[in-house]
Amino acid sequence: MTDQLPPQPTTPPPPAEPPAEPLVAPTAELAKRQLTPLAAGVLGLAIGAAVVGGAWLVTATTGPSEPATFTLKGTFALTDSVYTDPGDDSCRGSADSGYDDIAEGTSVTVYGAEGDVIATGSLGQSNSDETGTACTYKIAVPDVPSGEKFYKVEVSHRGTVQLTAEEAENGELAASLG
Known part of the structure; x- marks a missing residue:
């Protein structure tokens, strides 16, 4: 046996393949994204219209009826x-x-x-x-x-x-x- 080590390669091993990207971004990453002012306005308008429309529907169908x-x-x-x-x-x-x-x-x-x-x-x-x-x-x-x-x-x-x-x-x- 010898005290000598076998020759070592001088090039580094190839890098490992990066992990596949997840199909859904993590929640923390979504929290970091901000809506543009235009998108926030459109979203607020849509939610407000839905609430007002729902309230109108409920009151229109359940309000007091005219007496006979x-x-x-x-x-x-x-x-x-x-x-x-x-x-x-x-x-x-x-x-x-x-x-x-x-x-x-x-x-x-x-x-x-x-x-x-x-x-x-x-x-x-x-x-x-x-x-x-x-x-x-x-x-x-x-x-x-x-x-x-x-x-x-x-x-x-x-x-x-x-x-x-x-x-x-x-x-x-x-x-x-x-």
């Missing part, structure tokens, strides 16, 4: 001291009899079961009977809230007529004065 209403229909007849206009079939209460407040356009008030005013309207078109002794008016009061136990209807200041909820909603008002 109906049009109270019927007739009102004045059977005393009727004045018929010459030339047409319209009529009204006679001025000398105390019924001069009864005419087309006279107020019609609808009260709920608690006695509160829930709708208003007016007397509509009038027609006199063949003898000219009675005058009948059409009534149509819109937007009367449904759901009352009963309804009271008053023409002018002449007292109330009570109807069941079914009668009111079915257009069965038939009141008279005189």
Whole structure:
């Protein structure tokens, strides 16, 4: 055996292959990247629009709904001291009899079961009977809230007529004065 070492190569060994790049950058590297001001603005605008759109959708689909209403229909007849206009079939209460407040356009008030005013309207078109002794008016009061136990209807200041909820909603008002 000898004390001599075998000759050593003078060139260094080839470098080891670098490790393959990962497909996803590490989280720390992502944190180091900053958005450009334009990208940050577009991202903020998109998030804000999504939040506002979502809030609008929720409130539009879950908000309070309009209460159910109906049009109270019927007739009102004045059977005393009727004045018929010459030339047409319209009529009204006679001025000398105390019924001069009864005419087309006279107020019609609808009260709920608690006695509160829930709708208003007016007397509509009038027609006199063949003898000219009675005058009948059409009534149509819109937007009367449904759901009352009963309804009271008053023409002018002449007292109330009570109807069941079914009668009111079915257009069965038939009141008279005189």
